Amino acid sequence: MKSQITTKWLGEMRFESTNPSGHNLYIDAGEENGGKGEGYRPKALMLSALAGCSGLDVASLIKKMKLKVDNFKIDIDANLTEEHPKYYDKVVMHFHFYGSDLNESKLQKAVDLSIEKYCGVMEMFRQFSELSIESHFHNN
Structure with missing residues (x-):
């Protein structure tokens, strides 16, 4: 394609x-x-693409698994190299889930499926960056 x-x-x-x-x-x-x-900015747009790609996966899986989630967001902290060409050599993604009845194990499974199987942008980032993923559950 x-x-x-x-x-x-x-x-x-x-x-x-x-x-x-x-x-x-x-x-x-x-x-x-x-x-x-x-x-x-082009480099920040790459981080938005990464969050958006994985976020779409997780949103789809939340729907398929019929999970109760009031809201979720993805924060990304990225380190840009000092020398040209500057690129993101370390990226930490923080998945934040909010709700009163969060199924943490199934939400973690959704995140894992995105990062290990579905998100093509994540796979592209793996070619040049050290990725870390953290999940945070905020029960109301």
Whole structure:
């Protein structure tokens, strides 16, 4: 299956990028790098893709397993190397689940299935980064 996007320069440091979903996004550098901060930063966008990919897996599994979850979020802490080309060499994902009746073992299974089997972005990150995954359960 092929994917194609088109990323068009809008002048200065700003770009517009198409997406197969039909929703375009803007990419821009920060002011410290000659941009105006009017878009996503490319490296941070990679972290959002990682969280989004795994989050979609977990959300789908929550539905399939009929689990009760009021809310969940994924926080990512990533370390950027000092030397160019700079990349994320260490990434820690924190899955936070909120609810009054959380089934922790099944939620952990959903996270494990995403990180071990389903999330393709996670597999891409494994090629260049040391990944750590932590689950946190917040019972109301």
